[in-house]
Amino acid sequence: MSAIVLDRVSRWYGNVVAVNDVTMTIGPGITGLLGPNGAGKSTLISMMGGFLAPSAGTVLLDGGPVWRNPEIYRNVGLVPEAEAMYDMVTGQQFLLANARLHGLPDAGAAARRALELVDLVGPSDRRIATYSKGMKQRIKMATALVHDPAVLLLDEPFNGMDPRQRLHLMDLLRRLAAEGRTVLFSSHILEEVEQIADTIEVLVSGRHAASGDYRRIRGLMTERPHQYTIVSTDDRRLGAALVAAGAADGVTLAGGALAVQTSDFGRFVHALPRLAQDAGVQLLEVSPADESLESVFAYLVAR
Amino acid sequence: MNPVVMQLTVRGLLGRRRSVLLVVLPVLLLGLAALTRWASDGSPTASAGLTGTFAMGTLLPLMCLLIGTGVIGPEIDDGSIVYVLAKPVPRRSILLAKLAVALGTTLVFAVLPIMVGAALAGDDGLRLTAAYGLAALLAGVAYTTIFVALSVLTRNAVIIGLLYALLWESVLGGYVPGVRDVSVRQWALAPAEQLLGARAADWGVVSAVSTPVGIVLLVVVTVGAVWLGVRRLKTLRLAAAD
Numbered sequence: 001m002s003a004i005v006l007d008r009v010s011r012w013y014g015n016v017v018a019v020n021d022v023t024m025t026i027g028p029g030i031t032g033l034l035g036p037n038g039a040g041k042s043t044l045i046s047m048m049g050g051f052l053a054p055s056a057g058t059v060l061l062d063g064g065p066v067w068r069n070p071e072i073y074r075n076v077g078l079v080p081e082a083e084a085m086y087d088m089v090t091g092q093q094f095l096l097a098n099a100r101l102h103g104l105p106d107a108g109a110a111a112r113r114a115l116e117l118v119d120l121v122g123p124s125d126r127r128i129a130t131y132s133k134g135m136k137q138r139i140k141m142a143t144a145l146v147h148d149p150a151v152l153l154l155d156e157p158f159n160g161m162d163p164r165q166r167l168h169l170m171d172l173l174r175r176l177a178a179e180g181r182t183v184l185f186s187s188h189i190l191e192e193v194e195q196i197a198d199t200i201e202v203l204v205s206g207r208h209a210a211s212g213d214y215r216r217i218r219g220l221m222t223e224r225p226h227q228y229t230i231v232s233t234d235d236r237r238l239g240a241a242l243v244a245a246g247a248a249d250g251v252t253l254a255g256g257a258l259a260v261q262t263s264d265f266g267r268f269v270h271a272l273p274r275l276a277q278d279a280g281v282q283l284l285e286v287s288p289a290d291e292s293l294e295s296v297f298a299y300l301v302a303r
Numbered sequence: 304m305n306p307v308v309m310q311l312t313v314r315g316l317l318g319r320r321r322s323v324l325l326v327v328l329p330v331l332l333l334g335l336a337a338l339t340r341w342a343s344d345g346s347p348t349a350s351a352g353l354t355g356t357f358a359m360g361t362l363l364p365l366m367c368l369l370i371g372t373g374v375i376g377p378e379i380d381d382g383s384i385v386y387v388l389a390k391p392v393p394r395r396s397i398l399l400a401k402l403a404v405a406l407g408t409t410l411v412f413a414v415l416p417i418m419v420g421a422a423l424a425g426d427d428g429l430r431l432t433a434a435y436g437l438a439a440l441l442a443g444v445a446y447t448t449i450f451v452a453l454s455v456l457t458r459n460a461v462i463i464g465l466l467y468a469l470l471w472e473s474v475l476g477g478y479v480p481g482v483r484d485v486s487v488r489q490w491a492l493a494p495a496e497q498l499l500g501a502r503a504a505d506w507g508v509v510s511a512v513s514t515p516v517g518i519v520l521l522v523v524v525t526v527g528a529v530w531l532g533v534r535r536l537k538t539l540r541l542a543a544a545d
Contacts, residue, residue, distance in 0.1 A: 046540075046541060049389065051385070051388070051389075051539075051540065051541040052540055052541070053538065068537055068538065070388075070390065070391050070392060070393065070394065071391050072391075073389050073390050073391045074391045076389070078385065078389045080382060080385045080541075082381070082382035082383070082385070084381035084382050084383040085383050085386065086311055086314070086315065086383060086386070088314050088315065088318035088319075089311070089314055094386075097307050097310065097311055098386060098390075100307045101305070101307050101308070101387065101390040101392055102390055102391065103391065143386060
């Protein structure tokens with residue numbers, strides 16, 4: 001059982017703050033690090049993996065420092081986001097080299113076991129240069145698992161995977177977590193994270209915006225005020241009906257469309273068709289105005 | 304030193320397309336050496352001219368640059384170094400393993416061809432070959448170590464290395480006397496000059512510094528480069544563009 005403890009960790013590059021005063025504890029089980037692109041996820045993972053010194057604060061693994069301490073890699077497996085690998089060797093040779101660098105007593109067996117784990121035994125005698133993106137992702141996974149680490153850090157592991165590979169990796173991560181390992185992965189896709197993460201840590205603009213299980217995060221995201229843009233045959237009449245029925249907090253008539261703000265998502269969705277029908281108004285277009293992940297995250301930060 | 308890192312480094316260095324240059328340049332030298340022998344009938348003076356200017360002045364720094372920046376620079380650039388760094392292996396042994404491969408390659412592909420070239424172009428009882436062999440070995444070790452360290456310290460190692468080797472040592476060194484005192488080639492030539500004794504002046508093997516000064520400066524620069532390289536590798540930043 002291993003834990004990574006971040007205490008008031010910040011990281012800046014010149015004037016740019018990439019990670020801002022983050023405090024969190026990553027324990028056994030699967031933790032999803034969720035945030036839009038540019039939120040500082042990779043920077044945070046780099047600091048957890050000992051590849052970047054925090055500008056302020058401390059990162060500890062089981063009580064010991066991770067920066068300038070290569071001994072942590074006995075317990076930590078790392079799946080980097082970068083695709084580059086030692087292309088000129090075969091998958092098997094690369095795994096064997098990784099196992100030997102770890103100083104494992106039976107490097108050959110460890111390499112074989114890791115290749116089996118990611119289902120890559122067949123193509124392992126081909127040069128890595130010939131692998132597809134998904135296969136490279138799996139070989140990266142195998143190198144991180146070759147020494148049976150207690151902590152696994154994965155930077156955007158689902159990038160470039162097809163649905164079948166995605167399910168396979170999710171299954172593998174679940175099994176690893178069930179064995180008591182600490183698994184942390186980053187992603188910018190909520191659905192991906194909520195499918196497997198026991199705990200979700202949300203990072204937005206370098207700040208730790210929210211933390212909890214997927215129900216809590218999902219709740220935070222759905223309970224926020226929603227914006228809709230509606231085009232109908234009679235916007236004025238429909239707007240009045242929506243406000244009168246309490247299905248909308250506010251409506252704005254502008255530019256030939258009706259902008260609706262509602263804090264009760266469920267009620268609005270159920271009321272809209274009924275109210276339109278009763279008022280004899282035809283709905284031509286209903287679209288959410290701000291369903292981008294960025295706006296959801298922005299709400300979480302502003303909260 | 305770590306044997307696995309050395310193996311991976313050898314595969315990486317010789318597996319890339321630019322490793323063709325490691326063969327092409329020495330072959331070019333041997334071709335020129337054969338031409339020189341044919342044209343000047345094996346005169347040691349002509350041989351010393353070819354070896355001193357082309358082999359020592361251009362080929363050696365260029366080869367060391369290719370090798371020194373090839374053993375670790377590309378891995379740092381594309382991020383694949385992370386697979387070696389994320390291991391419980393002291394960073395010192397990683398750098399020393401890579402340096403060992405680089406030095407071995409320099410010996411085989413640069414120092415030996417320079418000696419063969421000198422012997423082929425014309426020599427007097429292999430004295431010139433021995434002298435230039437010693438100078439090439441010393442300069443090769445220093446150049447390669449500097450360039451390995453440089454590629455850990457900066458992403459622009461190739462540019463800086465080229466500027467130093469070609470501009471500083473060759474062009475500036477030719478016109479500005481003070482610059483010649485701060486030159487790996489001049490330091491390495493000092494013991495070669497001493498080795499040849501009275502013949503040195505005849506054959507044009509002349510250094511700007513004395514042997515003790517040359518040796519001391521070579522050692523200081525080489526050891527310093529190793530120290531800087533190791534220190535930098537310990538804190539090498541590997542943050543992906545987030």
